[in-house]
Amino acid sequence: MxxxxxxxxxxxxxxxxxxxxxxxxxxxxxxxxxxxxxxxxxxxxxxxxxxxxxxxxxxxxxxxxxxxxxxxxxxxxxxxxxxxxxxxxxxxxxxxxxxxxxxxxxxxxxxxxxxxxxxxxxxxxxxxxxxxxxxxxxxxxxxxxxxxxxxxxxxxxxxxxxxxxxxxxxxxxxxxxxxxxxxxxxxxxxxxxxxxxxxxxxxxxxxxxxxxxxxxxxxxxxxxxxxxxxxxxxxxxxxxxxxxxxxxxxxxxxxxxxxxxxxxxxxxxxxxxxxxxxxxxxxxxxxxxxxxxxxxxxxxxxxxxxxxxxxxxxxxxDEFEGRVKRVNIDANTFVLASGRTIKLSEEVEISDDSDVTRLEQVGRAIEDGAHVKAEGSGSVEGDQFIATEVTFEVEESDGRHFEGWVNRINLDTGILTFNEEDHVRFGEKSIISESGDLLSLAGVKEALENGYQVKIIGYGKADENSDAELLVVEAKFQTDRKEFEGHVTAVHPDLGTFTIGGELTIQINDNTTISQEGNLYNLTEVAEALEMGYDVVAFGGGIRTNDTETGLLANKVTFKVRSEQFEGHITGVSLDAGTFTINQELTIRVGDNTIVSESGNLYSLQEAAEALEAGADIVAYGSGKISSSTDSKLIANEVVFKAQHEEFEGNVTAVNLETGTFTLDEELTIRVGEETIISESGEFHTLGAVAEALEQGQAVVAFGDGIYDRATDARILAAEVRFELTQ
Structure with missing residues (x-):
């Protein structure tokens, strides 16, 4: 072989x-x-x-x-x-x-x-x-x-x-x-x-x-x-x-x-x-x-x-080539599949390499289902080509393609059984294609013993020297590869298995490659991700086996917890569920591993809830992993909570120098902090001066902008404010 x-x-x-x-x-x-x-x-x-x-x-x-x-x-x-x-x-x-x-x-x-x-x-x-x-x-x-x-x-x-x-x-x-x-x-x-x-x-x-x-x-x-x-x-x-x-x-x-x-x-x-x-x-x-x-x-x-x-x-x-479609013995002609008629001259030379030497044999071969190819040389006379040399090549009708699942193989006889009842024999000249997954009969036998399903695809001719139907000319062996992709619904690190879609259970072993293109690199990490509520996707390829419990052994697999970016205005917070909603559409969960970034100005979901309740406009942005939970689409990896700047304007009705605050229209309390800028273009340049003016019965108006004040009972921490006397 x-x-x-x-x-x-x-x-x-x-x-x-x-x-x-x-x-x-x-x-x-x-x-x-x-x-x-x-x-x-x-x-x-x-x-x-x-x-x-x-x-x-x-x-x-x-x-x-x-x-x-x-x-x-x-x-x-x-x-x-x-x-x-x-x-x-x-x-x-x-x-x-x-x-x-x-x-x-x-x-x-x-x-x-x-x-x-x-x-x-x-x-x-x-x-x-x-x-x-x-x-x-x-x-x-x-x-x-x-x-x-x-x-x-x-x-x-x-x-x-x-x-x-x-x-x-x-x-x-x-x-x-x-x-x-x-x-x-x-x-x-x-x-x-x-x-x-x-x-x-x-x-x-x-x-x-x-x-x-x-x-x-x-x-x-x-x-x-x-x-x-x-x-x-x-x-x-x-x-x-x-x-x-x-x-x-x-x-x-x-x-x-x-x-x-x-x-x-x-x-x-x-x-x-x-x-x-x-x-x-x-x-x-x-x-x-x-x-x-x-x-x-x-x-x-x-x-x-x-x-x-x-x-x-x-x-x-001068020359011709093609498949013979039919012959006319009486006219000493044959017709190619292209429609061209070739007439044999009286002195035609049939090549020694020809499989047949007479038109009668060509005709019988075609009737028996064989394919006959003709090529040769000569000259054109009128509408006919007169052949002076010709070679006929017959592809015998007993040759055929075959395909099926291998059941067993006898290395001593070279006889392979497939589809339970078909038999082919490998001889000394049989070729095993290098484009297949298995390159020897011994490799096929070992694969079968390990429970793999093996397909044979080949071409052979009638075998007169054994009980097999065909002698293999060439064959290719393929393990039954199957591609898979889906959501991981279960994982058992101790058994080396995971399940996708609730249906297909896949085995991994020491020969399985877990791709670095994913973000989970072993079954333990997959199990931990599922426990945290992440939506884990697995995709790859494997080989079918005869194991009824799994059915597929992975060659290569990629595990990936999918992530998305998010940004929007917070429209709701649930401290019990540990979630917040942005734009009244997307609900995101803050978990134990979620990082609340210090680049914002609110540093916990609790503070975001209080600010929202106080009427602050809060923007949240970050990234999260897609969740398998029904109450949230994402689990945040990192999130920034940022109360937006708000403008204010109104009559100052009270000042508290101990807390550093003033109240507008008896409703909105605003704090003046160390970084607050009191505009020099205004009438009053300190909070104390505003307090004295109120004690003297003067009317003072304040306008400016600030952000939600998370540190005190004040509603807004002023970024900049200007105080003016009203006329």
């Missing part, structure tokens, strides 16, 4: 390419016969060759082009990774293709990071994809942003868990990377923006609106050994792109169901001996719906065929 792996190398030539292209085309073969008097005489044959290579690479899945973005856009994401092509056909079968393996040029994700913004609904993931083999090296950094919405336009916070609710996908992808092969070197930056509608099972068609931008440099050679090196800037627009889910499910590849047209414009720049020449080229790409596309250049007669998977470009007049 093999475990897929890719060694790392140092990229020899860090180039300055920054590629952009868009949607589904490729690179590979050179383009012959382009000197047919092109309409645009400024564009040379080598320009077209370079442009076709740029488009081919920019569109192909394996070269991180537009098809890679479409595959990623139809993935569901979470903090634990993402799964490709989760849009389903009407029968519920996955649109995931079998080419998502560790040996393809697409690559697997590593150094994965994830973030979700609940306010904007944006899921952001970042990762690297690296592929290295004897003929090909690719290193790409990806940053992808998703907004998943249901048919009511509501954000979906957990798309993997709620994938059946997804109706639309707003996708933005940014990629920067480098590719090196035996014939090409490039460095690219690509940006894709897609809006996808019809993702739910209610629709059989995905409709995609999108645009692709990019710029970069590509260096390659044609068959004549001529160097083709161009800087470029490309824009590709989706005109009427659709994906037939049923076709994709039947043919095991997203590329097989894409139809519609792309328009593109490319500015290429060539530098020669210090001078720079810039040209603009435009055209279209027509998606055939069979994994290939027709590339057209405006002003040129030639057509070119693009393989959307690997980016190979072929001259449409």
């Amino acid at each position: 093999q475990t897929a792996s890719k060694p790392k190398i140092n990229f020899r030539n860090p180039l300055f390419f920054i590629v952009v292209a868009i949607t589904l085309a490729l690179s590979g073969c050179t383009l012959d016969g382009l000197s047919d008097e092109p309409v645009n005489t400024e564009v040379s044959e080598s320009d077209l060759e370079a442009a076709s290579q740029i488009l081919g690479e920019s569109l192909s899945d394996e070269n991180s082009g537009v098809m890679a973005s479409l595959n990623d856009a139809l993935s569901t994401v979470s903090s634990s990774g993402f799964e490709r092509a989760k849009a389903k056909s009407e029968d519920g079968s996955s649109l995931q293709s079998h080419d998502d393996d560790s040996n393809s040029g697409r690559g697997e994700e590593r150094n994965f990071s994830y973030n979700y913004n609940s306010e904007t609904g944006v899921h952001t993931i970042a990762f690297e994809r690296i592929v290295h083999n004897n003929e090909y090296f690719k290193s790409v950094k990806d940053t992808l942003k998703y907004i998943f919405t249901d048919n009511n336009g509501q954000f979906i916070a957990f798309p993997r868990q709620n994938k059946d609710r997804i109706e639309t996908i707003d996708f933005k992808g940014f990629r920067e990377g480098q590719i090196e092969s035996q014939v090409r070197e490039s460095h690219f930056v690509r940006q894709d923006t897609f809006f996808i509608d019809g993702a739910s099972e209610a629709s059989s068609i995905l409709r995609i609106d999108g645009v692709h931008h990019g710029r970069g440099e590509l260096s390659t050679q044609n068959d004549a050994g001529e160097n083709l090196q161009r800087n470029y800037n490309t824009k590709i627009s989706f005109l009427d792109i659709q994906i037939d889910k049923t076709v994709v499910a039947e043919n095991r590849g997203l590329e097989q169901g894409v139809t519609g047209t792309l328009s593109w414009e490319m500015v290429i720049e060539k530098s020669t001996n210090g001078s720079t020449e810039t040209k603009t080229i435009t055209g279209t790409v027509e998606m055939n719906g069979d994994g290939t596309a027709l590339l057209r250049f405006e002003g040129f007669q030639k057509l070119f065929l693009i393989n959307l998977d690997d980016g190979d470009v072929r001259d449409h007049d």
